Amino acid sequence: MPRDDGIGAAVRRKEDFRFITGRGSYTDDLNRPGQAFAAFLRSPHAHARVDSINVSPAMAVEGVVAVYTGQDLADAGVNGLPCGWQVHSKNGEPMAEPAHPALAQGKVRHVGDAVAVVIAESRTAARAGAEALEVAYTPLPAIPNMKSAKGAVATVHDDVTNNQCYDWELGDEAEIDAALAASAHQVTLSLVNNRLVPNPMEPRVAIGDFDHASGEHTLYTTSQNPHVIRLLMGAFVLGLPEHKLRVVAPDVGGGFGSKIFHYAEEAVVTWAAAKLRRPVKWTSDRSEAFMTDAHGRDHETTVTLGLDADGKFNALKVITDANMGAYLSTFAPCVPTYLYATLLAGQYTTPKIYAGVRAWFTNTVPVDAYRGAGRPEATYVVERIVEEAARQIGVDPAELRKRNFIAPDAFPYPTPVALEYDSGNYAGTLDKAMAAVDYANFKSRQAASKAAGKLRGIGFSAYIEACGIAPSAVVGSLGARAGLYESGAVRVHPTGSVTFYTGTHSHGQGHETTFAQVIAERLGVPIDNVDVVHGDTNKIQFGMGTYGSRSLAVGGSALAKALDKVEAKAKKIAAHLMEASADDVEFKDGQFTVAGTDKSVGFGDVALTAYVPHNFPHDELEPGLEEQAFYDPANFTFPAGCHICEVEIDPDTGRTEIVNFVAADDFGNIVNPMIVEGQVHGGIAQGVGQALLEGCLYDGDGQLMTGSYMDYCMPRADDLPNFKVETQVTPCPHNPLGVKGCGEAGAIAAPAAVMNAVTDALRSAGVSKPIDMPATPSKIWSALNGA
């Protein structure tokens, strides 16, 4: 009988008790003795020269302890924020990589760019001090969007005269143009992938601390990857050695990518704490988050698909402009290139693909990875154009997809865009989704809606995702400045309980439960006897953190490797206890046995022996039972699936209601189906948010028009339906658990499904011109009324 707390069980989460009782420990819940508070003065201008900063009025505010400007940081030898990924343009030149000072030096480049920091005895005093600062700005012409970046009426960075970060390509443009020209059908779409604000519910917080006696710096921060922050901030910004720099990311209230990056505030509070020899705490409020957390998406794309007379895809050409914002955030350059163009094959056998991507600097908040990072953008392009092609050539969209799917027996499948898919069964998930949505009866539902004065539409999205970043050698060759393996250490305690130290970080994903299930299954110990530790560089040797749906596929693999080592050593100890050869020892359900005998010893006895070795073979074995492993994946792994959305539009108001949303996903093996379902739900909600509700807008002067929840539309409970979620299992063939990754699938798949459904509904009313996301009531009403 399978364990009720092992792999495959829908175990209640171990971490929940503290969250439901209000005992979580988020960064803002921490307070250090004697701490001061930081407030940043932020630019009200999108683009301006900073002519002077008069700090005296701020210093005069009661309670203000210090004021620092960009000049102070420069004088102290503090460097700018580094970028972790270098992309080369098609002409071989490295991307433009302008300086990214932690506090502005001479110029501000987006509304919210930090000009100075005020540190005071209280939060209110710090804020009052920031307000008292006198800054003389000379406003400069703003570049609020990519169109004006291309026009180069002004330059965001003086040393980047055309505002272009890079002009990158993948594939042979002439060859693909020829293939398109020779196609029986050519279908083209222009698409905007709208700019989003990630909005984890917990705003960012950073607390710098300094122990003068030991010389140790500590940063408590809301991060998805504390070791990466330690590496970037220690080595590149502040010049602090790792043994004197501890980074702690305690309970973190959601990230969705926005808490991957190294932010200026982290470096400033760490530096200021050492300078002032007292802790310094900064807590972002939501308005500040809107103008400082890295945004997501913001692509403009033209896509052309060529099909032969039978509807087989011949060639795909994609030209994309990607907005980088005012500075390069930590991983920004790779998002619209290596995490995007490489996914443009989708689930299909399209033999020839070309992608040209130009990245631009604008006077807006930096743009970086947001849930899915590049892959939602790729799926949106592929699935919109495939559905459009189906409608234009009059083939059922499901049928057209099936004609072009990579067959289940074609794996491993090398795509024309540099990846090798590991495994998949795309028709399987499509069929599952179609059954779940009752596709066969859609037409009658559409007719019923029409009779009630409503427009009903249905849309597919058959997505592919590359997750489990990364094979370090591959990403290194593509410009990553670090390998992206993962580490894990299993410590078995004398009584057989276990602590697992992981370099991944959980901020909602449920690692404390999922990893514990893997351990319970493997070692036969109850899940309650397993604890998972993450988020502290002093406790975990190293780690790359959590993003890109990598934690189980990469971190879980490191765990499996460490468990192999634990088992191997434990078998030797068991062999000693049972006076047998280790080769004859078998381990199952927490018991070591010797084949062909009735000898048996429990895991707990072995653990105790490892630590209390009264009769231990010291010549053969060291005491203790603790093993660490690093795992560097052989390949990405490729979850895939199909989401189908059905919408009903009220033509009188333009309001769209999602009346049916089904997901059939293939994540390989599943450890905790309850958690996986929850991840899918959340991803879909963000995808639906992008499609119908969310959009970050700047006006022509570069002022943020959606700077709070009054104007930025977050999905609420009554905006969404219940989702039907199903899974299919095609295991990953190259990692030990056979798992893929589930965290981003919903956000990747849902936007195209929703927009294909909206497009379908509008087409039923004779509107053939597609609209862009978010499909707000106002936009739909305008489309229906030719406005």
Add this chain to the structure above:
Amino acid sequence: MYNFNYQTASSADDAAAKVSASDEGKLLAGGMTLLPTMKQRLAMPSDLVDLSKAGLSGISVAGNVVSIGAMTTHDTVANSKEVASAIPALAKLASGIGDPAVRNRGTIGGSIANNDPAADYPAAVLGLGATIVTNKRSIAGDDFFTGMFDTALEDGEVITRVDFQVPETASYIKFPNPASRYAIVGVFVAKTAGGVRVAVTGASPCVFRASEMEAALTANFSAGALENSSVSANGLNADIHASAEYRAHLVGVMAKRAVAACS
């Protein structure tokens, strides 16, 4: 938030006196708009005079008039059996303001004194031809809302209650802003002793009566009667959520739905 002196008032007159005696005093009702504004450091009153203990909350029905004390919360109105039986549209309107936690604090007096262009209550006050009673006088609903965030209230004047005449029938329908959930357009339609009234909120800088629609409905009180009447997009609000033309269109749609919902 800037600091201020906090005072409590024991009556409307006491509140008026305390505000008058302060430099830049303001009344604090539910605080659902004032406190967020102060948090953003967009307002800097010297004093806040809290009305919660001024004896201004409560609902009473006398004859054909429903009186709602200025400090009565939206939730109280939404769940009042008296209001639900006398003017169900008013209870329904109150039940749709903000969210449950906001309704537990926000008050009718605070809402109408603030006169947010997208607030719901002004539509009811105008649509039902209510009377606003202050510590000094009574003000007709038609005279009360004078412009964006502006009312006929004078310095030292405190709303004590709002009197609603029970209409023959009434209904309120709004189309919410997807982000803030304030009304992009809200239309209150009522058939009252004094005639048909159609009050529109959200659409323009200040709540207003749609006279063309009132005329059409006076002739024939049915949704169909509104087919050929409209409001002009001229002067209506336009923002990232809705153009003036879209708002004008929505006024028509909401008005028809409101009429259809009148029983």
Add this chain to the structure above:
Amino acid sequence: MPSVSMTINGKKVLGEVEARTLLVDFIREDQRLTGTHVGCDTSQCGACVIHINGEAVKSCTMLAVQANGAEITTIEGLANGDELHPMQEAFRDNHGLQCGFCTPGMIMSAVALAKRNSAPSEKEVRHYLEGNLCRCTGYHNIVKSVIAGARAMS
């Protein structure tokens, strides 16, 4: 500075606060009850929802001085010792939380709903939670939790 006294989770507390001190700051900073969270500055996210005299309110949009004399319950006061409140239990059983940040406010709102309506429909729950934002769960399992929790409470 004004002094305030109130009862929080059954315990009488006294404090001196600036008039501008928000109730949520009094609860988090002065009383060190950090289960109540702040997720926005426009009174929309609901992470700060607590009960005052039994009603759900947003503690970020209320001054501490306004709560003078009030009876307050925060997420920390919901369980009865080691015995979880049925709504807390329902959130855990139904995976109604992921990162946990919105959870305290969500649970406090849910309890307020369940007190009024012991058998809310899916639609009623979704409508009632209008003032509580969650970015992780897509609300699906929150709705499930609230329905189950309300049933368990009745």
